[in-house]
Amino acid sequence: MKSETHLDLVGIGSMVVDRMHRTPRIIGPDEKGPLSLFPGSGPVQRFVGGVVLNQLGWAAALGLRTGIFGKQADDDNGRFLREAMDRLGIDRHLVLDGSGSSLSEIFIDEAGERAIYMSSAATGETSAEHVRRHHADFIRRGLRVSTEISQLPLDATLEVLSIAREAGIPTVIDVDVPPSYAVPLLGSEATLRSCLRAADLLKPSKAAAVELVPEADGDALSLARGIRSKLGTRVVVVTDGERGCAIAADEFEGWIPALPVKVVDTTGAGDAFVAGLLVALHHGLGLESAGRLANACGAACVERLGAFPEEPLWARERVLELYGKPLPLAPLRAESGGVGDATAIGRSGAAGARSAEPHEALATIDVVIEELQSLRKRTGPSRFEESVRLIRASEAGGGRVHVTGVGKASHAARYGAALLSSTGTPASFLDPVESVHGASGQVIRGDVVIAVSNSGETEELTSTIALVRALGAHVVAVTGALDSWLARHADIVIDASVEREGGGLGLAPRASVAAQTLLLGALAATLERESGFERAEYLARHPGGSLGKKLRGE
Secondary structure (H helix, E strand, O other): OOHHHOEOEEEOOOOEEEEEEEOOOOOOOOOOOOOEOOOOOOOEEEEEEOHHHHHHHHHHHOOOOEEEEEEOEOOHHHHHHHHHHHHOOOEEEEEOEOOOOEEEEEEEOOOOOEEEEEEOOOHHHOOHHHHHHHHHHHHHOEOOEEEEEOOOOHHHHHHHHHHHHHOOOOEEEEEOOOHHHHHHHHOOHHHHHHHHHHOOEEEEEHHHHHHHOOOOOOOHHHHHHHHHHHHOOOEEEEEOHHHEEEEEOOOOEEEEEOOOOOOOOOOOHHHHHHHHHHHHHHOOOOHHHHHHHHHHHHHHHHOOOOOOOOOHHHHHHHHHHHHOOOOOOOOOOOOOOOOOOOOOEOOOOOEOOOOHHHHHHHHHHHHHHHHHHHHHHHOOOHHHHHHHHHHHHHHHOOOOEEEEEOOHHHHHHHHHHHHHHHOOOOEEEEOHHHHOOOHHHHOOOOOEEEEEEOOOOOHHHHHHHHHHHHOOOEEEEEEOOOOOHHHHOOOEEEEOOOOOOOOOOOOOOOHHHHHHHHHHHHHHHHHHHHHOOOHHHHHHHOOOHHHHHHHOOO
16 A cells, blocks of 8 residues: 555544534423523534544644544535535545434533433444445555444444454544443443453543443542553543543553633533544654643633534644644645545545645635634624715715725725625725825715725825815725724724634735625625615616526526
8 A cells, every 4th residue: 555545543433413502501300491592693503523523623633634434324414524524634435325414412501511412323323344345445544543432333343443453553442431321322241342452542531431440449540540451451541521631551651630721612522632642642742742732632622612623723723832832743634535435535536645725725714704703793783874874974965985995905995886886875996096196086075985904004095095084075994903094084994803814824815805895795785775775776787697687587
């Protein structure tokens, strides 16, 4: 096998749509309780989740080449999950013949604690024969294989471990649920024991560890030692929630405290922990350092809602910040994976091919979306309402609307002027360079000038605004700098600020132009609604193109 076909980590197990509900507290039997609303939405949000998928996502965010295999369904939830895999460049080798994709209903209280109800669906339908028939070659591509005791039937888990062992590939099991839960649902006690003995690294939660070695003392380190002694496992890591983790192995034995962070949601913290552990081992770190990196991943995970690292750049930066040391992480990777029985194919057509371009494109889209979501949360209707009143008062007195901007913002300004004109508010683009050479003559007293600028300090724009103010025009500023010269000299200021632009350097305007364009579109929509603008009027202004044909019913 050529080295380029290798994946650093492949896994099989839970890949779940998490339906998240917020509640003041987790209720008991025969109780009723309210659900809280998520900001900007209703009482339910949908997230990517699942023990193994979360783990692979965090490993991918930290630069590992990862792949997932198993059974899924060709349904809406499955497509939602596969899109998430592709966003993080997780190669996928999935058979889409399951009855449905896995689902969890998660209830989170104000302290971040949770209650989870799961339906394993396709994951629970995976058999040992399915693994042998469809995924043996994909397993052999992995430099390490990870699986779980959670939703995957135990005979399938054991088959995965057997194939990996025959190929000399190290194996990991995340014991997510205790034996008392696993055996009735997933298989026999004997098969569970065989699975646990077959793994090179075991990561049980403390609750699971207590059942595995009930004779041991209750502290995590004693449990880790007891499991290692009982099963002969090379490395045992027991997690104990917000307290930390204990590691038992020949090279290191000890307790590593957790990092103090503000907990928002503990869902997936153990999955992120395992990812950090495996990333550290991939880079040759010792077990003590691996435990610290694992704790950093778990801590980063609990700071945000949801278990999957939907913002991989943030996840990577936050983990490194919490870990406190540099790591030689590979670039983030984003590719389309294969479906059905096809091995994941990269853009070049070769299995495992790499490309930085798709990652940069998707990462930039992620940044812009996040910035626009932040903009939406802090934007209220008042500035739009004030702007509408100012514009309508100007029009009533014979005034007109002009939109101006310099550089990339000029494109947003031209769009804004065109959109306003086509939706019932006549507007013209005011060229800020030409304005100081006579073009400002298009502005008369009482007009409204909408000025678009991220910095609010561009010399050509400030000169133009000073000139039109002297001519008696009103100014609406759409700016990312609320303390700028432009903001101080405007009648109304609409906040268009962003923290990140996106792109490799993070310098060229991307998110800021998207924010400006969106706000101009929102202002045009407000004016359109306020004026009672109708389809016939739009057709009168826009008879051409596909829109014109559509409006005419052609």
